[in-house]
Amino acid sequence: MGFNSCLEHKEFRNDYHKMMVTLLATSAWMSDKMKCFLANEDITLQQFNILKILQENEKPLSILQIRQELIDKMSDASRIVDRLILKKLVKKQVCSTDKRLVDISLDKEGEELICRINQKMDQLDANCEHLNKEELNQLMNLLNKMRGDAKVAATETQHA
Known part of the structure; x- marks a missing residue:
């Protein structure tokens, strides 16, 4: 059903x-x-989100910075990063400016994985292909408005 x-x-x-x-x-x-x-790539949605956060930032991030950018704030970022380290997708280094912190960055294998996934994202997009561009913009505007982000919704409407 x-x-x-x-x-x-x-x-x-x-x-x-x-x-x-x-x-x-x-x-x-x-x-x-x-x-x-x-x-298909043997990673979870939470692991993918962390990899994307690291990819989108040009410098290494602390666990706290990663946690702040996560969509799912309940995720245990430290545990997820530890699993990504075991998979050799990210690396952890002592922060050069503050020895109490660790910096997390993508490893070469993590970069390659994100590139592979990005090349296949149209497969995921196909789940919503029955919505046209106007409907997509309307849906995003309504969802932003529902979350109380009317400023973003108004700006997106102007650019549509």
């Missing part, structure tokens, strides 16, 4: 409740698609 059929049989208090359940179901659906996509 798919997500849509599960939602059809539920009773909702009101439209806000229905929207929240639909949003959670969609999030779980997309998370599942991403997990399957990343399983």
Whole structure:
């Protein structure tokens, strides 16, 4: 039974409740698609997020800096980084300016993995290909607005 059929049989208090359940179901659906996509490379969604954070920053980051950029704030960044070190995807070095801290950066194998994944991202994008550009922008604007980020939503509407 798919997500849509599960939602059809539920009773909702009101439209806000229905929207929240639909949003959670969609999030779980997309998370599942991403997990399957990343399983081919033997990494988890949380590990991928840390690798992307490290790739997007030009200098090594501390665990605290990584944690601040994570989408899932409940993730145990230290434990995930330790697993990435075991997989030889990232490296840990003592910070040159503060010996109490450690810097985390991508290792060569981590860079190669991110490049491989980036080359196949269109496979993941295909899950949303039934939405046109206008619908995508509208959805992103509404989600930003729902989170209270009306400034971002207004700016994105102007650039659409």
